[in-house]
Amino acid sequence: MIRLLAIRHAPVAVEGIVYGQTDVPTTLDGAAAAARIEPVVAEFAPAIIWSSDAVRCREPAALLGERLGVPHRIDERVREMSYGDWEGRAWDALPRTELDEWMAAWQTRSPPGGETVAGFTERVAAWWRDLDAGPHFLMAHAGVVHCLDVVADGLAWGRAIEERLGFLAAKRFTGNS
16 A cells, blocks of 8 residues: 655745746755654655655755655656746736636646646656555645645545645545555
8 A cells, every 4th residue: 555645845935926847945945844844754654755856845855865764766747737938927927818718727728838737637646656555755746735635535626726735734645556
């Protein structure tokens, strides 16, 4: 059986910016973020520590791997959703018609040059399907955790995004390998 502990990265130091896959600074450095969550991760005793390549996930995950003597693996399939041309721009500076069109059909339409929710979900689902049995830890993005709500727990997307996940908050998932 797969057991997964996922913890969302530290708070970001930007507001009102579309930052999906863009590297943005956090209010805690990697060492401080790792120190905050280390007791929970150590108690869970993962066999593997996973993260995306985003600094906000990669740095604390790598430090936890070193401290706990557990291999750290970076996998691009657990990157946050791509918002394409909107990445790095202020939400309130986006063309209103583009934003309205996307919001009207966010589950099937992609932001310009970005990724659809279906494509994003399939990418994360492929990672989930490839996990071996045992305990895994994922330093995660909120969108990836919502994908896992859909993929591992069977929630509808509309319900998954209603379940807010705070920064450095943990969620557990189980499944068959």
